[in-house]
Amino acid sequence: MGCKGVLVVEDDADIGETIVELLRDEGYHVMWTHNGKEALDLLQQLERPCIVLLDLMMPVMDGITFLHERQKNVTLATIPVVAMSSVADKATMVEARLRKPFNIGELLAVVQEYCGPP
Numbered sequence: 001m002g003c004k005g006v007l008v009v010e011d012d013a014d015i016g017e018t019i020v021e022l023l024r025d026e027g028y029h030v031m032w033t034h035n036g037k038e039a040l041d042l043l044q045q046l047e048r049p050c051i052v053l054l055d056l057m058m059p060v061m062d063g064i065t066f067l068h069e070r071q072k073n074v075t076l077a078t079i080p081v082v083a084m085s086s087v088a089d090k091a092t093m094v095e096a097r098l099r100k101p102f103n104i105g106e107l108l109a110v111v112q113e114y115c116g117p118p
Contacts, residue, residue, distance in 0.1 A: 004027065004028045004029050004050065004115055004116075005029045005030075005031070005046075005050055006023055006029070006031070006049055006050065006051055006053060006115065007030075007039060007042065007049040007053070008020055008030060008032045008033070009032075009033050009035070009036060009039040009052060009053065009055055009058070009063070009066065010032065010034070010084070011035055012055070015055075015100075022108075023107075026111075026118040027118030028111065028118055031046065031049070034058070034060075035059055035061050035062075036054075036058060036060070036062060036065055036066030037060050038060075039052065039054075040061075040076070043076055043079070048075075049079060050115040050116075051079070051081070051082060051111060051114040052079055052080070052081045053098075053107075053111075054066060054067075054083055054084060055085055056084075056085035057085060057086075063085065067081065067094065081095060082094060082095060082097065082098060082110050082114075083097045085099070085100055086099065086100045095114070096110050096113075098110060
């Protein structure tokens with residue numbers, strides 16, 4: 001697959017830092033934003049990530065609004081998104097869901113599925 005870029009969209013600092021550190025230790029290039037608006041802005045500026053790990057409950061722009069806005073852009077709409085939330089089953093327009101709290105193995109498996117091995 002070749003792509004190792006992962007965008008984490010998570011407003012909880014402890015969760016975000018843990019995910020970023022874990023994925024970087026595994027060899028992935030990780031970017032982190034704190035809400036959907038920051039994520040959309042960043043996606044307009046950077047090389048396409050292989051996956052977006054998206055929290056659903058965030059301030060400024062929540063994950064559901066991010067998904068709707070993403071669909072309006074033909075390029076962004078093709079980036080796989082994995083919802084990470086205690087209410088992940090409510091997300092539509094996503095390729096997969098991780099119900100919080102998830103374990104490290106689940107996270108690594110879903111990232112590897114879309115990004116390939118580190």
